[in-house]
Amino acid sequence: MHVTSEHTLDARTTERTFTIGDISGILWTPPAASAPAPLILLGQPGGLGMRRMYPRLVARARSAAAHGFAAVSVELPGAGDRTPLPGAKRARADLTRAIAAGEQPADDVIDRLILPLVDEAVPEWQSTLDELVHLPEIGERIGFSGGVIAVGVRLAAIDPRIAAAALFAGSHVPERTMHEARRVTIPLHVLLQWDDEGNDRARSLDLFDAFGSTQKTLHANMGGHTGVPQFAGDDATRFFVRHLGAARG
Incomplete structure (x- = not known):
């Protein structure tokens, strides 16, 4: 892990940009505590890039730090300045065309x-974790928050370090993800925007039903993809406090 910059955002949050091989990311940590801080992996929508998502990411990180959590986000494959994934542009155009026509993609x-x-993002998240868990300020309890939901599902299904996940049901879901969901047994908090124009609501409900977790909660709010109410984020934070705890100063 190579730290490329470090500065303090406020009394609660230190921000470090870093690279791990070809992976670039940002790590936010709360003030030094007597115990290492649980870590929340901040997922983000595919294709937008961290530069565009930074205001939302840093707001989420600051909220996490206020509750004693560290947070990290990495540039997704094909996003930002990274090389586009082969076939992604055509597939996204086909998806957009089907939705605009009122058809099921x-x-x-x-x-x-x-x-x-x-396939590319999950190993990169795991490589990032391999490095971060050795930092003295990072604890053993790890959560995943946000999207892409298929990334969160696979990571939760195969990596035992993930202890809880708050997932955003904001993308169409492959059949393979439905099968992987049955292997997910950690506590889950799933947020669904009921009128999300870019989402398949029925498929999202099927996915929630498929999860193998005995502790899973679905929070559905009226509104489109960008209409997530503020209290929904607060609910997700309380979920992580319950299941990950927090560092104690």
Whole structure:
């Protein structure tokens, strides 16, 4: 892990940009505490890039730090200045065309758009974790928050370090993700925007039903993709406080 910059945002949050091989990311940590801080992995939508998402990411990180959590986000494959994933542009155009026409996107379109991203993003998240868990300020309890939901599902299914996940049901879901969901047994908090114009609501409900977790909660709010109410984020933070605890000063 190579730290490229470090500065203090406020009394509660230190921000470090870093690289791990070809992976670039940002780590936010709360003030030094007597115990290492639980870590929340901040997922983000595919294709937008951390530069565009930074205001939302840093707001989430500051909220996490206020509760004693560290937070980290990494640039997704194909996003920002990274090389586009092969076929992603065509698959996204096919998906957009189907939604605009009021049609159900074909499974092949969803697979071409989502699965290559998951196949690359999950190992990169794991490589990031391999480095961060050795930092003295980072604790053993780790959560995943946000999207892409298929990334969060696979990571939760295969990596035992993930102890809880708050997932945003904001993308179409491949059939493979439905099968992987049955292997997820950690506590879950799933946020669904009921009128999300870019989401398949029925598929999202099917995915929630497929999760193997005995502790899972679905929070559905009226409104579109960008209409998430403030209290929904507060609910997710309380979920992590319950299941990850927090560092104590």
